[in-house]
Amino acid sequence: MKNKIKLDIKQAMINKDTVARDVLRVLMGEIERNEQTPKGKIQLSDTEVIKIIKKISDNIKETSGNVKEIEVLSNYLPKELTRLQMEEIADRYIVDNDIDDMRGLGKIMNHFRSNFPNRYDGKLLATIVKEVLI
Secondary structure (H helix, E strand, O other), rough: OOOHHHHHHHHHOOOHHHHHHHHHHHHHHHHHHHHHEEEEEOOOOOHHHHHHHHHHHHHHHHOOOOOOHHHHHHOOOOOOOOOOHHHHHHHHHHHHHHOOHHHHHHHHHHHHHHHHOOOHHHHHHHHHHHHHHH
């Protein structure tokens, strides 16, 4: 994924797309910063890079709300599950595992965390599960 980002920075420079160039440079800087450890340089997995992209995107949403920057970053994020998809997956998990009270919330959240990493909104999922279990 890092190589794709580097190529996209070059393409943005060729296209004179300063917004894409700048936000991708910030992203690369953050990736490289996270690769530096006291023991030396490490290679981040795509999942770790996606977490960084999501963090930067959320930060932009909270601060400037620049739609173009968010759009550039969203090209690197996996497609998020819709509310309906989350409801269906949660309902199926609840039925399959005989969950009937709020104590099962953690199990459902762990199921999503392990099977759909970075593809769902945790707050929305918690709301959906609470609606189903209450």
